Amino acid sequence: MTTEYRWTRRRFLGSIGALAGVAVPLTARSATKPGEVTYSTYGGDYGNWFKSVFEEPFTQATGIRMVHDIGQNPQRYAKMKAYRAHPRFQLANLQDRYLFEATRDGLLDTIDYSQVPNAAAIPATYKKPTWLGYMYLSVGMIYNSKNVHEPPHNWSDLLNDRYKGRIFIDSFNHFGMQILVAMSFANGGSYANMKPGFKLIREMAKRLKPIFISTSQQGMQLLRSGQVDVAAWQNARAFILKRSGLPIEYIVPESGDVPVTYGNAIVKNSGGRKWSEAFLNVTASPKLQGKLVSGKYPANPTNPDATPSAEVAKLIARPAGAKQVVLDYAEVLPRLADWSRQWNEAIAG
Amino acid sequence: MATGKHWLSVANAAIYLYILAPVIVVLLIAFSGTSSLAFPPASYSLRWFTHFAHQPELMHALGMSFTLAILASLLSLVIGGAAAFGIVRGNLPGRTLVLNGLMLPLMVPALAIGVSFLQFYTLFGVPSFPSLLLGHIVITLPYVVRTLVAGLENFDVSLENAAVSLGATRTQAVLRVTLPMLGNSILAAALFSFIMSFENLPIALFLSGPSTVTLPMQIYSYITWVFDPTVAAASAIQVAIVVVLAVVIERVVGLNRLISLR
Amino acid sequence: MEQPPSRKQRPRLRAAAPVVPALAFTLIFFIAPLALLLAYSLFEFSGGEVAYRLTLANYTALLGSAFYLHIILRTFLVALVTTLICVALGYPVAWQIARSGPRLRALMVLGIVMPLLIGGVIRGYGWILILDRGGAINHALLALGLAQAPLPMLYNFFGVTLTMVEVLLPFFVLPLVGVLSNMDPALERAALSMGASRLQTFLRVSLPLSAGGVAAGASIVFSLAASIFVIPQIIGGPSYLLLSTLAYQQIGSVGNWPFGSAVLVLILVITLVVLTVGSRVVSGNIRRLQEN
Numbered sequence: 001m002t003t004e005y006r007w008t009r010r011r012f013l014g015s016i017g018a019l020a021g022v023a024v025p026l027t028a029r030s031a032t033k034p035g036e037v038t039y040s041t042y043g044g045d046y047g048n049w050f051k052s053v054f055e056e057p058f059t060q061a062t063g064i065r066m067v068h069d070i071g072q073n074p075q076r077y078a079k080m081k082a083y084r085a086h087p088r089f090q091l092a093n094l095q096d097r098y099l100f101e102a103t104r105d106g107l108l109d110t111i112d113y114s115q116v117p118n119a120a121a122i123p124a125t126y127k128k129p130t131w132l133g134y135m136y137l138s139v140g141m142i143y144n145s146k147n148v149h150e151p152p153h154n155w156s157d158l159l160n161d162r163y164k165g166r167i168f169i170d171s172f173n174h175f176g177m178q179i180l181v182a183m184s185f186a187n188g189g190s191y192a193n194m195k196p197g198f199k200l201i202r203e204m205a206k207r208l209k210p211i212f213i214s215t216s217q218q219g220m221q222l223l224r225s226g227q228v229d230v231a232a233w234q235n236a237r238a239f240i241l242k243r244s245g246l247p248i249e250y251i252v253p254e255s256g257d258v259p260v261t262y263g264n265a266i267v268k269n270s271g272g273r274k275w276s277e278a279f280l281n282v283t284a285s286p287k288l289q290g291k292l293v294s295g296k297y298p299a300n301p302t303n304p305d306a307t308p309s310a311e312v313a314k315l316i317a318r319p320a321g322a323k324q325v326v327l328d329y330a331e332v333l334p335r336l337a338d339w340s341r342q343w344n345e346a347i348a349g
Numbered sequence: 350m351a352t353g354k355h356w357l358s359v360a361n362a363a364i365y366l367y368i369l370a371p372v373i374v375v376l377l378i379a380f381s382g383t384s385s386l387a388f389p390p391a392s393y394s395l396r397w398f399t400h401f402a403h404q405p406e407l408m409h410a411l412g413m414s415f416t417l418a419i420l421a422s423l424l425s426l427v428i429g430g431a432a433a434f435g436i437v438r439g440n441l442p443g444r445t446l447v448l449n450g451l452m453l454p455l456m457v458p459a460l461a462i463g464v465s466f467l468q469f470y471t472l473f474g475v476p477s478f479p480s481l482l483l484g485h486i487v488i489t490l491p492y493v494v495r496t497l498v499a500g501l502e503n504f505d506v507s508l509e510n511a512a513v514s515l516g517a518t519r520t521q522a523v524l525r526v527t528l529p530m531l532g533n534s535i536l537a538a539a540l541f542s543f544i545m546s547f548e549n550l551p552i553a554l555f556l557s558g559p560s561t562v563t564l565p566m567q568i569y570s571y572i573t574w575v576f577d578p579t580v581a582a583a584s585a586i587q588v589a590i591v592v593v594l595a596v597v598i599e600r601v602v603g604l605n606r607l608i609s610l611r
Numbered sequence: 612m613e614q615p616p617s618r619k620q621r622p623r624l625r626a627a628a629p630v631v632p633a634l635a636f637t638l639i640f641f642i643a644p645l646a647l648l649l650a651y652s653l654f655e656f657s658g659g660e661v662a663y664r665l666t667l668a669n670y671t672a673l674l675g676s677a678f679y680l681h682i683i684l685r686t687f688l689v690a691l692v693t694t695l696i697c698v699a700l701g702y703p704v705a706w707q708i709a710r711s712g713p714r715l716r717a718l719m720v721l722g723i724v725m726p727l728l729i730g731g732v733i734r735g736y737g738w739i740l741i742l743d744r745g746g747a748i749n750h751a752l753l754a755l756g757l758a759q760a761p762l763p764m765l766y767n768f769f770g771v772t773l774t775m776v777e778v779l780l781p782f783f784v785l786p787l788v789g790v791l792s793n794m795d796p797a798l799e800r801a802a803l804s805m806g807a808s809r810l811q812t813f814l815r816v817s818l819p820l821s822a823g824g825v826a827a828g829a830s831i832v833f834s835l836a837a838s839i840f841v842i843p844q845i846i847g848g849p850s851y852l853l854l855s856t857l858a859y860q861q862i863g864s865v866g867n868w869p870f871g872s873a874v875l876v877l878i879l880v881i882t883l884v885v886l887t888v889g890s891r892v893v894s895g896n897i898r899r900l901q902e903n
Contacts, residue, residue: 038559043406043570067559070570074863075554078464082471088558101866104660171849173864205850211766212849217576217736221386225745296575333659337867340860345678348852361707364700365722368777371737372726374747378740388740388747432633439627449883451633454641455831456882458838458855461648461875462641464862469644487641490633492831496786499827503793503820534789541785544727550841565730572732584729591728595721 036065037275040079041093043070046297050093053292054134058282064275073098080107080267090272091279096261099131100329109266115277118284118303125326126261126302133263133302134283135293137236138250138324139170139178140257146247147229155183155253158230159204166229168211168222169204172343178258179232180339181332182325186255191331194339202346212347223248234260239298239315256323261302376588379581386576397582407567407583414547414564421485422542428486429493429538434523436494437501448498455491462487463555470556477558484552489542496541500534652872661868669873686854687881689768690836693775697832698825700776701783705824708784709791720788723781731778735845738774739765742846771847775836782835783828790824822897830886837882854878 039055041047047070055066069079069089077098080087084107094102102108108130113119119132126133141158143151147166152158158167170176184190184197204210211228213219216237222228223241235257241248264283266276282288289301293316294309300316301308308316374388382392401407429451435441436448454462462484470480504527512522528535550565557566568580652669655662673679708719726734741747742764752758764770798820802812818825840855847853849860854874861871 040559042574043562043567044574045571046574047570048404048406068562069557069559070562070566071554071557072570072573074866077866078467078555078862082467086471086474088477101659173849173860176849214844214848215573217572218739218845218848220576221739221743224385225387225743227744333866334657336659336865337656337861337870340865340867344849344852344857344860347850349678349681357703357707361704361719364704364780365719368726368780369722370741371734371777372729374737374740375729375733378737386736386740428633428636431629435627435630439630441627441630447630447634449887451637452830452834453637453645453879456834456838456886457645457879458840458858458875460840460855460859460862461645461872461879464868464872465644465648468647483640486636490637494633495827495831496789499786499824500789500793502823503790505793505795530793531789533792534786537785537789540724541782544724548727548730550730550732565732568730569732572736576736580733584733587728588725591724592721595717 035063036067037091037272037279038069038089038270039066039091039093040069040071040076040089041091042072043068049295049297050292053288053295054279054283057288058279061282062275062278064278066279077102081105083267085269087267087270090267090270091276092265092267094131094263094265096131096133096263097327097329097332099128099261099263099265101333102265103128103130104333107268109268109270109273111266111280112277115274116281116284118281118286121286121305122284122302123304125259126263131263131265132280132284133261134289135299135301136259136261137234137299138252138257138259139175139182139232139234140253141251142223142231142233142235142238143249143251144223144226144229144247145249147226151249151251152230153251153254155186155232155255156200158232159200159207161207163210163230164208166227167204167208167231168213168219168228169201169232170219170234171212171214172340173214174216175234175258175260176343177332177336177339178260178327180343181327182253182255182258185325186253191328191335194335194342198342198346201343205347235316236297236299240296242315243298243311252319252322254323256325258325258327259300262299263302372588375581375584378578379585381578381581384577386578397578398586400577400579401582401586404579406562407564407571410562410564410567413561417481417485417563418543418546420482421489421546422539424482425486425489425493425542426535426539429490430497430535433494433497433501436498448494451494452491454487455495459488459549459551463551463553466552467555477556477561481553481556481561481563484556485546485549488549488552489545492541492545493538496534496538497531500531500537504530648872649876651868652870652876654869656867656869659866669870670877672870673873673877682852682854682857683877683881685768685852686837686878687885689772689775689853690833690882691885692772693779693836694829694833696772696776697780697783698829701780701787701828702825704780705784705787705791708788709794710796720785723784726777727781731839731841732845734778735774735842738770738777738846742770742773765846766848766851768851771843771851771853774842774846775839778839778842779832779835782831786828786831787821787824790821790827794820819897822893826890826893830890833886833889834882838878 042050047068059065073095076092076094080092080102092102110129111132116132119127122133126136141152141155145151170179180194180197180201183200184194187196187200189196211222213222219231219233220237220241223231224246235250238248238250264280266273284303286301286303286305286307289303290307293299293301293306294312298312298315377389378386379397380393380395381390381397382394383390432451436444441447466480466484470483475483508530509522509527512526513519517525548565550569553563553566557563564583568583572580651661653665653667655664655666655668704719704723708716711719729737739746743749744761744763748764749758749761752762794817798816799812802816803809807815838855840859843851843853843856844859847856849856855878858871858874858878861867861874
């Protein structure tokens with residue numbers, strides 16, 4: 001299945017190259033110099049923090065410098081596909097969904113875990129043959145404990161007229177898909193039957209007039225200014241607000257929240273395998289993972305032996321018996337286009 | 350007549366208030382004393398400027414965007430300027446078609462340009478910087494052509510012809526008479542190209558690579574994680590650079606002469 | 612410009628030669644990649660992957676659904692209204708810039724350019740702080756007792772159009788300034804001295820003479836209004852979906868390149884049709900104005 005896909009794609013693009021009468025890639029040279037690892041990752045504040053926690057110790061230990069391309073997941077994945085024949089970066093920092101797609105497309109190298117001893121304790125949910133997670137956040141419910149005295153327990157508790165105009169839901173482009181699946185599963189749905197989730201979204205859209213945010217900053221602003229009381233969103237941002245002293249709490253729905261794993265993968269044919277595996281080992285270190293999540297962006301480390309600060313450990317601790325809905329992207333991806341259409345129709349009609 | 354002028358000024362002042370409203374908000378927030386984005390800020394400080402200066406990748410990206418914008422504007426002024434002359438003076442058979450063809454990049458969402466360029470240029474192994482530059486020329490060229498065509502169409506050719514009849518060659522007449530008289534349009538075209546390139550995000554999103562990250566990308570990445578007044582400070586610095594440049598040009602060359610060559 | 616017929620053809624062709632580099636550039640570096648996009652829009656998307664089989668399904672899905680037709684109409688209604696407002700607001704501004712003394716003119720140009728220096732994303736957030744339920748305008752309205760409850764100004768037609776005009780106005784004003792300032796004021800003075808009213812002078816002399824500049828600016832504004840995605844993304848959000856934000860969603864986060872490409876191609880085609888028809892109508896009306 002995958003080999004056939006690759007062949008047709010290559011034939012399609014190759015024939016265009018041939019038509020244009022130009023020899024397909026002249027760049028046999030790698031974009032990477034010796035002594036460097038090229039890394040496509042996040043920029044901004046988080047990128048800087050990530051750099052100081054993982055990359056600086058790595059460079060100190062190995063003498064290998066890291067050169068960055070920055071951006072968000074969709075662009076990074078699009079670039080990896082376009083660069084397939086001649087990769088321009090060796091390591092990629094991606095979300096689980098894109099890691100799944102890149103694996104399916106044959107863009108990633110298999111990791112030799114004998115070179116990554118720190119990963120031994122990491123559970124299989126966050127450790128795959130082609131990628132290794134270093135942290136995960138979770139998608140669930142957020143509420144303002146000052147304004148809401150009876151916190152929601154289930155997704156359907158959000159459908160309460162008290163929250164009219166005072167609720168926001170993440171966009172489908174971001175974590176809306178996770179919200180949809182979790183809502184469906186909570187109400188008897190399955191991958192093949194998203195009706196319960198859409199029913200809830202549609203009713204909320206009609207009755208509560210929720211704000212559908214398009215960026216995380218909008219969500220932060222809405223919660224910070226007290227314009228909304230509840231939200232269907234991710235926990236990491238709620239933790240930031242809570243740490244800043246605001247009465248914002250995260251709730252794992254009784255049916256479970258959805259983990260979103262962030263991990264690293266080695267790009268196939270990029271020639272960076274040895275040092276990339278050494279870097280993966282650094283990102284699996286319990287000490288450094290603890291340090292990472294204790295910074296400005298609290299989330300759960302993938303290594304159970306990780307040692308976050310006492311304050312963050314308390315913040316990210318999962319309640320006893322809290323369930324997880326771990327998405328199977330093999331089931332999600334073929335249905336994503338259809339779900340996006342239904343989602344748009346439910347909220348933007 | 351005087352009242353007409355008066356009303357025009359009042360109306361235009363209102364329009365300026367409207368278009369400058371977000372600029373005022375952003376500039377005030379750049380001087381905020383707190384990290385919240387409340388408007389108006391509760392207190393004022395310069396801390397966000399210091400914070401900006403301490404981000405080496407923002408400074409590096411500023412240089413990258415500047416280089417890209419200058420190169421893209423220069424090249425599109427040359428190519429586009431020539432094309433505008435050809436279109437207005439050449440009396441081509443398919444004049445409208447040619448003009449519309451050159452305008453096409455304006456009608457295509459920049460996102461489409463980014464996506465298709467990524468596919469196309471990597472197919473031919475074009476490295477990151479040249480493909481960024483090509484992408485930026487593609488989006489700046491239409492502004493140059495449109496602005497200069499409009500300017501040239503209103504230009505009185507008899508002046509250029511007069512110079513020729515007085516013994517100048519056509520090239521001399523163009524360089525000495527036509528170009529200076531087109532000062533307004535050329536300035537507008539250059540300004541447009543520079544700004545459109547400098548602030549373009551969608552193309553860089555897809556065409557940048559290691560070490561070719563532009564300022565809008567850095568700012569966009571920055572905002573993804575935290576939106577404190579640092580990005581407002583970055584904007585204030587950009588505005589300040591242009592205002593200072595304008596004042597210097599005014600003092601040294603005379604902006605008046607540049608803008609009001611008539 | 613009259614030249615003997617025998618010598619007419621050659622200089623004209625030579626004068627057309629400067630167009631070649633720009634045309635070649637656009638053809639190689641723009642049209643060719645764009646053809647790739649067109650090709651993608653004709654591929655099938657199944658099982659979460661691009662299947663390289665030709666189909667028109669992406670276009671029939673777009674044009675055959677009441678929901679997407681609604682989005683298409685909404686997109687071009689926003690673009691049209693934005694363009695009309697830009698013309699209405701931009702003409703007087705360009706007029707005053709072109710007719711003022713050097714100092715005021717420099718200042719006014721700077722004021723028009725200034726917003727462009729602040730990237731779309733940041734200006735979008737600036738607008739949110741103004742238009743939000745807790746934003747500057749609602750704050751003022753409530754304080755002055757002009758509104759009982761905060762007015763919704765985001766995620767709707769009002770907010771998107773208001774911000775779009777602000778973002779695109781410079782693209783209308785700047786080309787027009789060049790045209791208006793190259794216009795000979797003596798023509799207007801002559802019309803006035805011959806007894807025409809100011810309105811007549813404007814309609815019969817100034818407007819037709821600047822029609823090229825107005826059309827240039829208006830078509831730039833319309834094209835951009837139909838295709839930019841940063842402002843609709845931030846101010847419109849997922850619940851006020853436009854074609855550009857739909858394409859961004861499909862290509863970016865859904866990974867449905869064929870459908871996203873079809874949306875982008877549709878934006879391009881409709882824009883081209885509107886501008887072609889529009890320029891015919893406008894140039895016809897201008898001719899009539901001049902003839903009357």
